[in-house]
Amino acid sequence: MSSLHTSPHTLFTNSVTRVMLLVVAAMVPAMVAYIHFFGWGILINATICLFTAFSCEAAMLRLRKRPLLPFLTDGSALVTALLIAFALPPILPWWIPVLATAFAIIIAKHLYGGLGYNPFNPAMAGYAVLLIAFPKQMTAWLPAQSDQAYSMSFSDNLGYNLFNELPADTSYDLLTQATPLDIVEVQTGLGKSIEEIENSFVQLSGYFGTGWDWISLMFLLGGLFLIYKRVITWHIPVAMLTTLAVLSGIAYLFNDQIHPDPLFHLLGGATMIGAFFIATDPVTASTTPRGRIVYGIGIGIITFVIRTWGNYPDGVAFGVLLMNIAVPTIDHYTQPRVFGHDLED
Amino acid sequence: MRKLTSFHGGLKLNGHKKMSLQEPIITADIPDELIQPLHQHIGEAASPIVEVGEHVKTGQIIAHAEGFVSAPVHAASSGTVTAIEHRSIAHPSSIKDTCIVIQTDGKDEWTETTPHAEDYKRMDPSGLRNLIRDSGIVGLGGAGFPTFIKLNPGPKKSIDTLILNGAECEPYITCDAAIMKERPREIIDGLLIMRHALQAKVCLIGIEDNKPEAIKAMQEALTLQEKTIVEVITIPTVYPAGSEKQLIKTLTGIELGANQLPVHNGIVVHNVGTAAAVGHAILQGKPLISRIVTVTGLPIDKPCNYDVRIGTPMLSLLRQAELQSHKMERLIMGGPMMGFEVTELKSPVIKTTNCLLALTEEELPTQTQAMPCIRCGECTRVCPANLLPQQLYWHARAKDFDKLQKYNLFDCIECGCCTYVCPSHIPLVHYYRFAKTEIDAQERDRKKSDIARQRHEFNQFRAERKKQDDEERRRKKKELLKKSQQTDEKQDAIAAALARSNAKKAAAQKVNTDNKEANE
Numbered sequence: 001m002s003s004l005h006t007s008p009h010t011l012f013t014n015s016v017t018r019v020m021l022l023v024v025a026a027m028v029p030a031m032v033a034y035i036h037f038f039g040w041g042i043l044i045n046a047t048i049c050l051f052t053a054f055s056c057e058a059a060m061l062r063l064r065k066r067p068l069l070p071f072l073t074d075g076s077a078l079v080t081a082l083l084i085a086f087a088l089p090p091i092l093p094w095w096i097p098v099l100a101t102a103f104a105i106i107i108a109k110h111l112y113g114g115l116g117y118n119p120f121n122p123a124m125a126g127y128a129v130l131l132i133a134f135p136k137q138m139t140a141w142l143p144a145q146s147d148q149a150y151s152m153s154f155s156d157n158l159g160y161n162l163f164n165e166l167p168a169d170t171s172y173d174l175l176t177q178a179t180p181l182d183i184v185e186v187q188t189g190l191g192k193s194i195e196e197i198e199n200s201f202v203q204l205s206g207y208f209g210t211g212w213d214w215i216s217l218m219f220l221l222g223g224l225f226l227i228y229k230r231v232i233t234w235h236i237p238v239a240m241l242t243t244l245a246v247l248s249g250i251a252y253l254f255n256d257q258i259h260p261d262p263l264f265h266l267l268g269g270a271t272m273i274g275a276f277f278i279a280t281d282p283v284t285a286s287t288t289p290r291g292r293i294v295y296g297i298g299i300g301i302i303t304f305v306i307r308t309w310g311n312y313p314d315g316v317a318f319g320v321l322l323m324n325i326a327v328p329t330i331d332h333y334t335q336p337r338v339f340g341h342d343l344e345d
Numbered sequence: 346m347r348k349l350t351s352f353h354g355g356l357k358l359n360g361h362k363k364m365s366l367q368e369p370i371i372t373a374d375i376p377d378e379l380i381q382p383l384h385q386h387i388g389e390a391a392s393p394i395v396e397v398g399e400h401v402k403t404g405q406i407i408a409h410a411e412g413f414v415s416a417p418v419h420a421a422s423s424g425t426v427t428a429i430e431h432r433s434i435a436h437p438s439s440i441k442d443t444c445i446v447i448q449t450d451g452k453d454e455w456t457e458t459t460p461h462a463e464d465y466k467r468m469d470p471s472g473l474r475n476l477i478r479d480s481g482i483v484g485l486g487g488a489g490f491p492t493f494i495k496l497n498p499g500p501k502k503s504i505d506t507l508i509l510n511g512a513e514c515e516p517y518i519t520c521d522a523a524i525m526k527e528r529p530r531e532i533i534d535g536l537l538i539m540r541h542a543l544q545a546k547v548c549l550i551g552i553e554d555n556k557p558e559a560i561k562a563m564q565e566a567l568t569l570q571e572k573t574i575v576e577v578i579t580i581p582t583v584y585p586a587g588s589e590k591q592l593i594k595t596l597t598g599i600e601l602g603a604n605q606l607p608v609h610n611g612i613v614v615h616n617v618g619t620a621a622a623v624g625h626a627i628l629q630g631k632p633l634i635s636r637i638v639t640v641t642g643l644p645i646d647k648p649c650n651y652d653v654r655i656g657t658p659m660l661s662l663l664r665q666a667e668l669q670s671h672k673m674e675r676l677i678m679g680g681p682m683m684g685f686e687v688t689e690l691k692s693p694v695i696k697t698t699n700c701l702l703a704l705t706e707e708e709l710p711t712q713t714q715a716m717p718c719i720r721c722g723e724c725t726r727v728c729p730a731n732l733l734p735q736q737l738y739w740h741a742r743a744k745d746f747d748k749l750q751k752y753n754l755f756d757c758i759e760c761g762c763c764t765y766v767c768p769s770h771i772p773l774v775h776y777y778r779f780a781k782t783e784i785d786a787q788e789r790d791r792k793k794s795d796i797a798r799q800r801h802e803f804n805q806f807r808a809e810r811k812k813q814d815d816e817e818r819r820r821k822k823k824e825l826l827k828k829s830q831q832t833d834e835k836q837d838a839i840a841a842a843l844a845r846s847n848a849k850k851a852a853a854q855k856v857n858t859d860n861k862e863a864n865e
Contacts, residue, residue, distance in 0.1 A: 006775045008761035009681045009704060014723070014768040016716050070714055116717030282721035287735060338753045339353065339590065339730040340603035
């Protein structure tokens with residue numbers, strides 16, 4: 001670069017750190033709702049994830065001979081750690097979040113070149129490892145606090161997560177319950193109708209499990225804030241949510257006894273966090289406006305297919321990872337029309 | 346109301362325009378020494394026609410236009426030519442170039458001028474263009490393309506629309522706003538002359554809505570009759586609305602093709618300041634010897650628009666504007682988005698100097714390391730050419746020039762929007778400029794090597810031809826030789842035949858004699 005300064009001669013108006021911190025800020029309402037419904041577990045998990053993320057980040061930067069300060073403060077490890085924490089059940093042995101986060105930062109992020117170069121969403125890559133390795137723990141959630149037989153205090157939760165100790169008179173199986181998506185997956189597999197399932201499970205009274213609806217709405221709120229702040233664009237969330245709604249709507253109209261209604265899909269599982277916080281990860285998503293729509297549609301389709309016919313209760317993580325692979329091709333075929341090119345006349 | 350079209354991308358920037366618009370235009374002092382570069386425009390440099398020691402009068406031609414795309418230079422004030430030599434000039438790569446240096450005498454004595462008042466309407470367009478060419482007028486918006494060329498639609502083209510660009514979309518710059526506000530009549534006079542030269546049907550004046558006073562002044566200056574052919578149009582303030590292609594799209598809805606000039610669509614665009622200069626040149630017969638320059642920025646105590654003689658050293662202008670030099674970290678010629686850094690304050694104001702912007706340290710980024718691109722696509726969102734800046738950056742870093750051209754690097758107008766919004770603080774425009782020069786250099790090298798190759802191929806061809814000729818010659822020789830051998834054979838055959846017949850004869854004779862002997 002030349003010693004002469006070149007235009008534009010202006011202050012920077014934006015920074016990677018600012019972008020990442022806005023994403024974190026947008027997660028706060030969902031975090032509050034999460035704590036309200038499922039207790040302190042997420043904070044314990046988040047702390048473990050953050051500690052692991054920053055240790056791994058620092059170690060990898062050192063190994064790769066990259067400057068520590070700018071990359072540790074860019075906020076990207078923070079976002080990855082929090083996304084993993086949101087994906088995990090509140091009661092969980094400490095080494096599971098450590099494993100997921102370490103995989104995310106070391107393998108999915110740094111071995112591919114670090115910030116900006118990773119083809120796969122690190123948080124989802126870390127989470128997918130857990131889904132494959134520990135499927136049972138991943139879907140064993142606490143019921144919403146109002147439905148809990150035993151209310152877990154902060155120290156109870158911490159005791160289990162760190163030392164595998166539960167309060168007397170309780171057990172892991174007694175405390176946990178499958179997630180609504182898992183229940184639908186398993187029970188419809190056993191030939192039960194949606195109506196029967198709804199009647200037999202507390203947390204399915206109404207449209208969906210208590211708590212999940214609110215958390216999803218909080219993610220929606222945070223997502224709208226990110227669109228307003230120009231951190232993300234509308235393309236991916238709108239494409240993904242519309243696709244999921246349309247597909248599940250068709251299935252529901254086709255047979256409402258084996259397919260839950262579209263609202264269950266939109267406000268259940270990882271749909272909202274996926275649409276606004278995960279699929280919109282700039283590094284791994286498509287970058288062209290039309291490409292983002294294709295990318296969002298792809299995630300919507302894969303999510304619906306896995307939820308409906310696959311072996312996993314939720315499909316957002318796999319939807320994101322599979323569409324990550326397709327990004328270079330999507331970007332290539334969806335380049336915008338350059339000013340003055342391909343004019344019709 | 347005219348229906349306006351918007352273009353993709355762009356930015357809403359803080360204008361910083363009030364600062365320099367508080368006071369009316371100030372006439373700058375004529376400096377003791379004028380430094381007038383020969384190359385202030387796009388095209389060939391002018392060639393000097395005065396000698397050192399010669400006395401010149403204000404407005405006198407001191408350098409002739411050289412070739413078609415060129416513009417003459419006129420003495421900006423009366424005095425003595427003291428040198429024709431290399432001096433520092435304001436240029437993106439801070440080079441030196443030949444300048445005519447005039448020691449002013451303070452009298453500012455004008456050379457003889459020929460005003461044309463209203464009779465220009467009877468002149469034919471080409472005569473009018475010649476007058477404008479001889480006045481040394483070039484695009485004053487910053488590009489510096491000789492104006493008379495853009496007043497020539499060519500033999501077969503007709504011009505529908507003449508657009509005056511009063512958008513002035515770069516922050517801080519207000520020279521066009523000031524001239525529209527204070528001298529609207531001069532602009533309109535020039536516009537009508539330009540219209541006559543082009544034989545254009547309608548005229549549009551596009552002004553951004555952050556200049557209400559300029560819009561009002563321009564509208565009020567138009568007579569009822571003029572209003573039937575000239576329309577003042579308020580356009581939204583979006584950077585870079587003043588970029589030619591974007592302005593045409595905004596005003597007319599026409600999107601120019603990538604390789605098209607406005608004239609291909611019956612459109613010509615000129616800057617409002619240029620129009621005023623044309624008005625001066627024709628109505629008063631005065632060539633371009635001064636221009637309006639915005640001098641602004643926090644380190645300037647008297648920010649204002651100054652009517653400056655071309656060739657005035659920037660330093661003397663900055664002194665008149667009361668520059669607090671200790672506060673100035675960087676001096677920019679032009680605006681913050683597209684202007685370039687001036688490192689030598691003695692450089693003169695030239696025809697394309699629209700603004701001198703002094704910036705403090707606080708207004709400039711600290712030298713921080715650029716982060717990797719996180720592919721956020723914010724650059725794509727703001728690019729007025731609808732390019733994919735992050736892809737261009739990727740390929741520019743890899744020096745993949747084929748891919749760069751596939752991604753239409755040369756459609757980049759270097760407006761700086763992408764760099765402005767980049768969260769990773771990557772100097773994107775710098776990469777594109779660098780890649781463009783590299784590709785140009787490669788192209789030149791390729792042409793050179795093409796010529797060398799052609800020469801080599803011709804040499805080879807010649808050698809081959811010689812070889813073939815030689816072979817041909819040898820072959821002919823051989824044939825000749827063969828022919829001569831063949832004739833030998835014939836003769837042998839004849840000789841043999843003769844010998845045979847002789848032998849026969851001899852044999853016959855012998856038989857005869859034998860018989861004779863036997864008969865006897």
